[in-house]
Amino acid sequence: xxxxxxxxxxxxxxxxxxxxxxxxxxxLTHFNPDADALGSSLxxxxxxxxxxxxxxxxxxxxxxxxxxxxxxxxxxxxYKKDRVEKxxxxxxxxxGIFCLDFSALHRINDMGEMVNASSAPKVLIDHHLEPQKFxxxxxxxxxxxxxxxxxxxxxxxxxxxxxxxPGMADCLYAGIMTDTGSFRHSNxxxxxxxxxxxxxxxxxxxxxxxxxxxxxxTIERLRLMGYVLSxxxxxxxxxxxxxxxxxxxxxxxxxxxxxxxxxxVNFGLSIKGIRLSVMISDRKENIKLSMRSLGSFSVxxxxxxxxxxxxxxxxxxxxxxxxxDQTVEKFLGVLPLYKEQLMKxx
Ligand code: 5GP
Ligand code: MN
Numbered sequence: 001x002x003x004x005x006x007x008x009x010x011x012x013x014x015x016x017x018x019x020x021x022x023x024x025x026x027x028l029t030h031f032n033p034d035a036d037a038l039g040s041s042l043x044x045x046x047x048x049x050x051x052x053x054x055x056x057x058x059x060x061x062x063x064x065x066x067x068x069x070x071x072x073x074x075x076x077x078x079y080k081k082d083r084v085e086k087x088x089x090x091x092x093x094x095x096g097i098f099c100l101d102f103s104a105l106h107r108i109n110d111m112g113e114m115v116n117a118s119s120a121p122k123v124l125i126d127h128h129l130e131p132q133k134f135x136x137x138x139x140x141x142x143x144x145x146x147x148x149x150x151x152x153x154x155x156x157x158x159x160x161x162x163x164x165x166p167g168m169a170d171c172l173y174a175g176i177m178t179d180t181g182s183f184r185h186s187n188x189x190x191x192x193x194x195x196x197x198x199x200x201x202x203x204x205x206x207x208x209x210x211x212x213x214x215x216x217x218t219i220e221r222l223r224l225m226g227y228v229l230s231x232x233x234x235x236x237x238x239x240x241x242x243x244x245x246x247x248x249x250x251x252x253x254x255x256x257x258x259x260x261x262x263x264x265v266n267f268g269l270s271i272k273g274i275r276l277s278v279m280i281s282d283r284k285e286n287i288k289l290s291m292r293s294l295g296s297f298s299v300x301x302x303x304x305x306x307x308x309x310x311x312x313x314x315x316x317x318x319x320x321x322x323x324x325d326q327t328v329e330k331f332l333g334v335l336p337l338y339k340e341q342l343m344k345x346x
Contacts, residue, residue, distance in 0.1 A: 012157055015137055018121060019158070022052045023095030028111060030102035033063040034262070035213060036175035037101040038070060040125070040147040043164075043171040044098065046073040047155050050163050056090055060108045064259020069212050070174065071167040079111060087111065094120045101147040103131030103140070104310065125150050128311060129300050142312075145187035148175025149195045156198075166203025173204035174213060181266070182210070186295075186314060224254035228264055235271065239335045240342045242268030245328055246281040265290045275342055280327055286319045287327045295346040297338070306334050 025048050029037040038059070045055040057076045079087060091097070091114040099105075103126045105112030115122065116134070124135035127144040144150050152172050155164060164172075176196050180188045183196075200206060228244055235242050244264060254260070261281060268277025269292050276297060279290045289307050291299035292315050299316040303309035309318020320327045335342070 011137070015123075016158060018096065018137070019048075019051055019053075022054070024090075024093055025053045025055045025096045025098065026091060026094040027055060027057045027098040027100060028108050028115065029057070029059055029100045030107045031060040031109060032258070033059045033061070033067075033101075035067050035178040036146045036148055038063050038067050039171040039173075039175035040100050040151045041098075042070050042072060042076075043148065043168045043175075044100065044125070044151045044155075046071075046165070046168045046171075047151075047160065047163055049073050051160075053096075058087060058090070058111065060111060062258050064262065065257065066213050066216050066259055067174070070171050079109070084110065088114050091115060091118055094118060096121050096123065098123045098125065099135065100125050100151070101128075102126060103128045105132060105134060125154065129313070130304075130310065143187075143189075145185070145189065145192050146175045146179035148172040148179070149192065152195050152199065161198070161202075164199075164202050166205075169199040169202040169204035170209055173199045173206065174209050177206070177209060178213065182214075187312075218255075218257070218260075220255045221257075221260045224250075224256060224260060225264065227254065229267060233268060235268075235274070236332075236335065237273070239339060240273055240275040241335060242271055242274045242277045243328075243331070244268065244279040244281075245324065246279065247324060248282040248284070251281065261290075265292050268292070269294060276338075278331060280324065280331060282324045286321055287324055289318045289320070289327070289331070291316045291318070296344070297341055302334070302338065306330070 027041045027045050029041045041057045045057050048055045055074050058079060060079045062078050077087060097115055097118060097120050103124060105115055122135040123137045124131060125139045125147055127142055127147055127150060129142055131140050139150050139154055141150060155161065173196060176192060180192055232244050233242060265277050265279040268274055275294045277292045281288050291303055293299045298313045300311050300313050303311060303316040303318040307318025307320060309316060311317055
């Protein structure tokens with residue numbers, strides 16, 4: 001059975017039936033959850049609770065402190081080695097599994113297998129390109145700027161807008177604000193403003209949310225930012241590319257916490273003439289690439305083709321199991337393949 005619930009809203013009645021009996025629901029979101037991942041998960045979890053379900057949100061890794069303020073209606077579990085059995089049991093017992101803000105099961109690491117093995121109905125709510133087909137029910141729209149926007153639309157199309165309270169509205173607003181780069185990226189459509197406006201009408205507080213997310217830096221984070229901009233940002237004009245390489249020693253030197261490097265990659269794109277910006281950093285588990293682009297140049301394609309990743313056209317990520325130096329070499333070696341696309345005037 002596959003319900004498809006794209007922006008066209010087919011099969012909403014089947015989904016309504018699914019929500020009609022109380023179930024043990026599990027909400028999963030992607031590795032390194034950002035404000036959209038966590039905000040949409042917590043917003044949805046509160047809604048499902050209000051509809052009479054038991055809900056547990058599970059994240060594959062820890063989330064940054066700047067989204068720690070989001071109101072948690074119930075249990076939020078972070079995947080850890082010593083909790084594997086507990087989490088496996090929760091997924092086995094689930095009567096419904098929601099996958100938010102990711103569209104490939106490997107993005108939730110070991111939990112991907114557990115989800116695959118479960119016979120519970122699966123619901124995908126996401127806006128990433130080229131989703132894997134594993135869900136019984138999809139609300140997938142690649143033109144949506146954020147998953148939070150899709151959660152709002154889902155609740156609204158079920159006729160339940162009045163169940164959204166100010167706390168949920170803050171969570172969803174946070175996802176929209178960050179995934180649009182504070183209403184600046186090319187995904188900032190009329191619909192984005194309409195949903196944001198509805199959330200503010202319900203009680204979301206744009207001033208508070210942006211203070212909580214953007215103005216809670218530690219001094220170490222600002223110093224890391226200063227160091228990166230003055231010492232680590234490289235420009236390759238012949239490929240209209242900027243990139244940053246961060247070693248694990250540097251991350252340690254600035255006491256880097258989860259989320260501290262978020263946004264650094266965007267600085268490269270603010271340089272006049274640059275179309276591709278990449279940050280390559282040495283994480284404990286692997287080498288992580290964070291990629292941003294302008295216009296028609298697709299970092300989703302580059303991440304998929306060379307770095308075991310994906311995402312959106314203008315914001316994607318990937319990883320390697322090479323060393324940091326080898327990854328940088330690989331990246332610089334890949335650039336000539338894209339020279340024509342990178343140099344294209346738009
Ligand atoms: P970020 O650079 O902020 O980590 O991620 C940018 C976008 O790319 C996000 O939408 C994120 O979900 C996606 N993304 C980041 N890393 C990966 C990855 O390893 N695989 C895939 N498929 N998507 C990724
Ligand atoms: Mn998102």
